[in-house]
Amino acid sequence: xxxxxxxxxxxWVKTLLFLISGAFLFVFIVLPLVTIFREAFKxxxxxxxxxxxxxxxxxxxxxxxxxxxICVPINTFFGVFIAWLLTKYRFPGRKxxxxxxxxxxxxxxxIAGLLFIFLFGSFGWFGxxxxxxxxxxxxAVPGIVLATxxxxxxxxxxxxxxxxxxxxxxxxxxxxxxxxxxxxxxxxVTLPNIKWGLLYGxxxxxARALGEFGAVSVVSGFVRGVTTTMPLYIxxxxxxxxxxxxxxxxxxxxxxxxxxxIAKAVLEYYIAAQRKSMEVKIQS
Amino acid sequence: xxxxxxxxxxxxxxxVALDDVSISIPKGEIIALLGPSGCGxxxxxxxxxxxxxxxxxxxxxxxxxxxNKKIKDRKVGFVFQHYALFRHMNVFENxxxxxxxxxxxxxxxxxxxxxxxxxxxxxxxxxxxxxxFPSELSGxxxxxxxxxxALAVEPTVLLLDEPxxxxxxxxxxxxxxxxxxxxxxxxVTSIFVTHDQDExxxxxxxxxxxxxxxxxxxxxxxxxxxxxxxxxVADFLSDVDxxxxxxxxxxxxxxxxxxxxxx
Amino acid sequence: MPLRMKKSKIPGFGLSLGxxxxxxxxxxLIPISALIIYAAKISPEEYFNIITDARVISAFKVSFIxxxxxxxxxxxxxxxxxxxxxxxxxxxKKIVDACIDLPFAIPTAVAGISLAMVFSPKGFIGSFLxxxxxxxxxxxxxxxxxxxxxxxxxxxRTVQPVIEELDNSVEEAAxxxxxxxxxxxxxxxxxxxxxxxxxxxxxxxxxxxxxxGSVIFISSNMPYESEIVPLLIIKKLxxxxxxxxxxxxxxxxxxxxxxxxxxxxLQSRMIKERS
Numbered sequence: 001x002x003x004x005x006x007x008x009x010x011x012w013v014k015t016l017l018f019l020i021s022g023a024f025l026f027v028f029i030v031l032p033l034v035t036i037f038r039e040a041f042k043x044x045x046x047x048x049x050x051x052x053x054x055x056x057x058x059x060x061x062x063x064x065x066x067x068x069x070i071c072v073p074i075n076t077f078f079g080v081f082i083a084w085l086l087t088k089y090r091f092p093g094r095k096x097x098x099x100x101x102x103x104x105x106x107x108x109x110x111i112a113g114l115l116f117i118f119l120f121g122s123f124g125w126f127g128x129x130x131x132x133x134x135x136x137x138x139x140a141v142p143g144i145v146l147a148t149x150x151x152x153x154x155x156x157x158x159x160x161x162x163x164x165x166x167x168x169x170x171x172x173x174x175x176x177x178x179x180x181x182x183x184x185x186x187x188x189v190t191l192p193n194i195k196w197g198l199l200y201g202x203x204x205x206x207a208r209a210l211g212e213f214g215a216v217s218v219v220s221g222f223v224r225g226v227t228t229t230m231p232l233y234i235x236x237x238x239x240x241x242x243x244x245x246x247x248x249x250x251x252x253x254x255x256x257x258x259x260x261x262i263a264k265a266v267l268e269y270y271i272a273a274q275r276k277s278m279e280v281k282i283q284s
Numbered sequence: 285x286x287x288x289x290x291x292x293x294x295x296x297x298x299x300v301a302l303d304d305v306s307i308s309i310p311k312g313e314i315i316a317l318l319g320p321s322g323c324g325x326x327x328x329x330x331x332x333x334x335x336x337x338x339x340x341x342x343x344x345x346x347x348x349x350x351x352n353k354k355i356k357d358r359k360v361g362f363v364f365q366h367y368a369l370f371r372h373m374n375v376f377e378n379x380x381x382x383x384x385x386x387x388x389x390x391x392x393x394x395x396x397x398x399x400x401x402x403x404x405x406x407x408x409x410x411x412x413x414x415x416x417f418p419s420e421l422s423g424x425x426x427x428x429x430x431x432x433x434a435l436a437v438e439p440t441v442l443l444l445d446e447p448x449x450x451x452x453x454x455x456x457x458x459x460x461x462x463x464x465x466x467x468x469x470x471x472v473t474s475i476f477v478t479h480d481q482d483e484x485x486x487x488x489x490x491x492x493x494x495x496x497x498x499x500x501x502x503x504x505x506x507x508x509x510x511x512x513x514x515x516x517v518a519d520f521l522s523d524v525d526x527x528x529x530x531x532x533x534x535x536x537x538x539x540x541x542x543x544x545x546x547x
Numbered sequence: 548m549p550l551r552m553k554k555s556k557i558p559g560f561g562l563s564l565g566x567x568x569x570x571x572x573x574x575x576l577i578p579i580s581a582l583i584i585y586a587a588k589i590s591p592e593e594y595f596n597i598i599t600d601a602r603v604i605s606a607f608k609v610s611f612i613x614x615x616x617x618x619x620x621x622x623x624x625x626x627x628x629x630x631x632x633x634x635x636x637x638x639x640k641k642i643v644d645a646c647i648d649l650p651f652a653i654p655t656a657v658a659g660i661s662l663a664m665v666f667s668p669k670g671f672i673g674s675f676l677x678x679x680x681x682x683x684x685x686x687x688x689x690x691x692x693x694x695x696x697x698x699x700x701x702x703x704r705t706v707q708p709v710i711e712e713l714d715n716s717v718e719e720a721a722x723x724x725x726x727x728x729x730x731x732x733x734x735x736x737x738x739x740x741x742x743x744x745x746x747x748x749x750x751x752x753x754x755x756x757x758x759x760g761s762v763i764f765i766s767s768n769m770p771y772e773s774e775i776v777p778l779l780i781i782k783k784l785x786x787x788x789x790x791x792x793x794x795x796x797x798x799x800x801x802x803x804x805x806x807x808x809x810x811x812x813l814q815s816r817m818i819k820e821r822s
Binding site: 009 | 637732753
Binding site: 170171173174175176177178179180181184188189192193277 | 333334335355356359360361362364366368369370371372381382385386419433434436437
């Protein structure tokens with residue numbers, strides 16, 4: 001007689017899987033993290049702090065903050081509208097738009113930067129016109145903002161769309177029959193329903209905007225203290241063999257990345273809880 | 285006549301949802317739209333509410349053409365199948381929603397809102413639940429909150445989409461009797477959609493039997509049962525519990541008794 | 548009830564359509580057409596000459612081979628990690644789970660300098676390897692290391708939910724029919740996870756092909772040796788070879804479109820199979 005058993009891999013397989021995973025995570029996650037902080041603090045806290053008194057570093061931090069402060073609200077605003085459009089209505093071309101949202105993810109960051117060179121560079125479409133009015137876009141701050149907008153564009157819409165699709169249109173239609181206007185529906189009914197997902201999208205947008213390197217390095221022109229964001233400045237410091245300073249700045253960005261993944265995990269918990277309450281609601 | 289639907293047609297792609305549907309609904313009555321699922325009954329309800337636009341045909345409220353009227357100006361109360369309660373608002377706020385969002389000029393003051401909501405809350409017997417959130421309520425309680433929310437805007441017509449569809453059998457029976465009584469208390473014209481024959485016959489003043497986008501018969505529960513207009517109706521009502529019609533008459537009597545007992 | 552709604556009554560269609568279309572045109576479509584139209588002016592022979600230049604070909608080879616190697620490694624390691632996260636509870640699981648997202652959250656440049664340090668002869672792995680006279684730091688293997696790091700979350704996050712949703716009763720049924728563990732795994736479990744695994748690996752490959760930031764610090768970036776395509780484009784730009792940059796750039800763009808098409812297709816098939 002065959003005994004009924006719960007299917008489990010043999011112990012040696014399980015052990016092997018855990019060993020492989022452990023070794024892999026040690027090499028690819030733990031070691032890099034430890035290395036960043038070890039290199040940053042190798043010569044003591046005083047030297048570490050010195051990095052942040054370098055005017056170049058300070059202006060890089062400022063430029064990164066400025067970029068984030070511009071890009072995150074803009075991409076959030078449009079991301080919400082796009083998610084709303086693509087989940088609340090059906091119209092011809094909807095699938096095409098959904099595909100276009102993903103383009104910035106599938107295009108190499110370097111190509112993303114390249115696009116703006118060909119649009120606004122001296123030989124590009126608007127090049128001559130811009131020169132005439134002495135407006136600089138590429139190799140200047142506007143180019144950095146544009147490239148960052150491009151690469152961090154999809155997050156909000158992509159996080160919101162599955163959530164909004166699951167939520168359906170019932171709540172909005174209910175509000176509609178109760179006499180609510182479009183804006184009232186959005187602010188009082190839709191937004192409270194999607195707030196965790198929205199926050200999740202914003203956090204991812206923020207992380208990408210802050211950390212973007214490839215796209216920004218193409219349009220930056222590396223004018224020190226003017227067009228260097230934090231990741232670009234890490235590149236400069238590293239290239240000049242100023243490893244201590246490079247890793248000090250990198251440790252700041254790593255700290256922010258760790259905050260991001262913690263926030264992400266917390267939000268995932270809230271979103272899962274909300275999903276569960278939705279299921280209960282439909283079942284009963 | 286309170287509400288009139290005349291020669292309404294509606295297609296979704298190639299699918300004919302409604303084929304030349306005409307229904308007249310007298311004021312104060314409770315009408316059941318009865319039919320198998322997919323027959324187009326929910327579409328009729330959504331067209332009356334304005335959530336769907338008919339391809340052709342006319343919707344009249346009190347003789348006035350409402351076909352192009354905006355949803356918010358139609359003053360319909362819609363109770364959704366899955367209630368669509370706002371999950372971030374408690375019972376009180378859910379019911380108050382329709383009043384709070386009115387433009388300032390016609391918005392009642394806070395005191396009036398409170399009075400109205402509390403009156404509705406006791407009407408649907410949820411006095412002890414005003415601060416609860418939808419997730420903390422049972423199915424039947426949610427259903428009643430949805431009803432109170434729809435009634436708060438003082439609708440000219442109350443539309444209910446499968447109002448008991450998501451409830452278990454026992455609660456369903458209790459609630460449909462209760463709905464019938466409630467309608468006797470506040471005689472607002474009501475239209476509800478159901479695929480359950482017993483439910484339709486027990487609760488409604490007249491039944492509209494719909495199949496494949498067409499109206500098969502309109503009449504009182506007795507009429508449709510005793511003299512079905514065609515084989516479909518006869519077949520569809522063949523396994524009806526004859527008692528449900530009689531029960532209704534008794535149900536009306538019960539209201540008086542129950543009221544005395546303070547239920 | 549078939550409610551295939553053509554027009555939704557929820558207000559705001561015009562506004563959201565207008566805003567979405569303008570923004571997406573401004574940010575995505577117009578810039579992409581700028582590059583494509585510029586590249587379209589290049590004559591076919593010239594384009595052919597640029598693309599078949601030995602240095603360009605070798606860059607494409609380096610990029611493709613590294614991305615494929617990294618995707619294959621992630622296929623294996625990503626599956627194992629996803630399996631453990633989905634099937635076992637263990638101490639620190641939440642932390643491990645969160646760590647999988649680190650490559651998404653950490654700036655590529657930071658990852659790049661850190662991996663370069665770990666694998667340099669002074670670093671932990673590098674010093675260990677140098678005992679055997681192996682140096683990863685400036686070899687092509689370094690590129691693969693960086694791409695494995697970058698691609699890991701794509702595989703894990705695609706596969707993990709699929710493993711979680713696996714119906715245990717299927718395994719039990721197979722067991723009750725007398726199958727041993729490996730038969731169950733390879734005949735029942737693995738085939739149902741495979742589509743997700745392929746999707747995840749395709750996404751990791753696509754990302755790896757265009758990756759720049761994390762690679763350039765760990766690779767020696769030698770032309771004909773370890774120079775990746777994105778880097779070659781940047782070098783062309785610096786030499787004001789806009790024609791060359793646009794030709795290679797447009798080629799990469801087309802590859803990205805194809806990869807997007809493939810991953811979308813794989814994903815939609817996955818969703819269909821799961822439902």
